[in-house]
Amino acid sequence: MRITAEGLSWLASGTPVVRGVGLDIAPGETVGLLGPNGSGKSSLLRCLAGLRVPDAGTVRYDGLPVRDWSARRIARRIAFVEQDSGLDTDLRVADVVGLGRTPFRDRLHGPDATDRAVVAAALDRVGLTALAGRSWRGLSGGERQRAHIARALAQQPYGLLLDEPTNHLDVRHRLELMELLAGTGQTVLVALHDLTLAARYCDRLLLMHHGRLIASGPPAAVLTTEHLAGIFEVDAELATDALGRPAVCYRGPLRPAVPASATATPPEPAPAPAPRPVSTLREGTS
Numbered sequence: 001m002r003i004t005a006e007g008l009s010w011l012a013s014g015t016p017v018v019r020g021v022g023l024d025i026a027p028g029e030t031v032g033l034l035g036p037n038g039s040g041k042s043s044l045l046r047c048l049a050g051l052r053v054p055d056a057g058t059v060r061y062d063g064l065p066v067r068d069w070s071a072r073r074i075a076r077r078i079a080f081v082e083q084d085s086g087l088d089t090d091l092r093v094a095d096v097v098g099l100g101r102t103p104f105r106d107r108l109h110g111p112d113a114t115d116r117a118v119v120a121a122a123l124d125r126v127g128l129t130a131l132a133g134r135s136w137r138g139l140s141g142g143e144r145q146r147a148h149i150a151r152a153l154a155q156q157p158y159g160l161l162l163d164e165p166t167n168h169l170d171v172r173h174r175l176e177l178m179e180l181l182a183g184t185g186q187t188v189l190v191a192l193h194d195l196t197l198a199a200r201y202c203d204r205l206l207l208m209h210h211g212r213l214i215a216s217g218p219p220a221a222v223l224t225t226e227h228l229a230g231i232f233e234v235d236a237e238l239a240t241d242a243l244g245r246p247a248v249c250y251r252g253p254l255r256p257a258v259p260a261s262a263t264a265t266p267p268e269p270a271p272a273p274a275p276r277p278v279s280t281l282r283e284g285t286s
């Protein structure tokens with residue numbers, strides 16, 4: 001599925017958050033969405049997922065504008081894994097994953113054999129089969145995150161939008177998740193803070209800053225020392241991993257430059273005026 005946006009803008013209480021974003025994600029492409037905190041990644045993803053109505057511009061799936069589509073129609077095309085769903089329920093893990101089947105079900109009927117098979121396959125893909133019967137409340141943060149991914153996979157979408165899905169995941173599960181996403185064959189747009197992970201698994205990277213898309217291209221073209229310093233405000237060196245992709249080695253946050261006047265040797269204090277000899281004091285002349 002091709003996901004495109006033209007001139008996309010969204011305002012929060014009158015303040016521009018997404019500013020004139022244009023993008024074109026080809027069918028089957030895995031694209032990483034990068035940017036510092038507050039740069040507008042989640043807001044852009046929500047616009048693309050139909051959860052925010054843009055103030056200007058158009059989102060299209062396979063060339064069709066989605067502005068007037070119902071949530072159900074969108075959910076049959078695209079799955080969205082939010083940064084923090086805050087889901088709190090007594091449902092079993094398999095039932096939470098089964099929520100991904102809702103767009104395909106008649107409201108009056110429960111899950112059928114196909115739904116159950118799709119849910120089982122999704123749980124298997126994220127390694128949660130053993131926890132299928134557990135209560136949602138008993139899961140760790142990382143297990144919940146993987147269950148959300150399984151719920152999205154159970155939707156059998158053509159496109160996947162994910163907002164920092166590697167949060168809470170240990171290193172092995174991060175790598176597994178990125179391999180899974182890159183191997184789905186679906187169109188994937190994934191917001192990530194781990195720049196090296198993004199470079200390793202994404203075909204292309206998009207970089208946001210203050211609501212605008214300021215760069216798009218292969219990982220090596222977007223992860224530059226200029227962007228690391230100027231946009232992410234870190235002092236970092238770029239290495240190349242075994243696959244020829246950029247890998248970031250951080251030295252630390254960039255310190256704001258100290259103005260020269262603050263480091264210069266302070267001038268010698270002016271000598272205090274010598275006390276006038278008493279004899280020169282004249283209190284009145286009469």
Ligand SMILES: Nc1ncnc2c1ncn2[C@@H]1O[C@H](COP(=O)(O)OP(=O)(O)OP(=O)(O)O)[C@@H](O)[C@H]1O
Nearest residue numbers: 012013017035036037038039040041042043044083
């Ligand atoms: N509903 C809202 N009302 C007011 N301000 C909002 C709203 N949604 C987002 N913002 C503001 O818009 C800016 C972009 O937020 P957004 O969550 O899209 O950024 P982000 O790049 O996803 O950040 P992070 O990396 O921290 O998750 C932030 O300054 C945020 O406070």
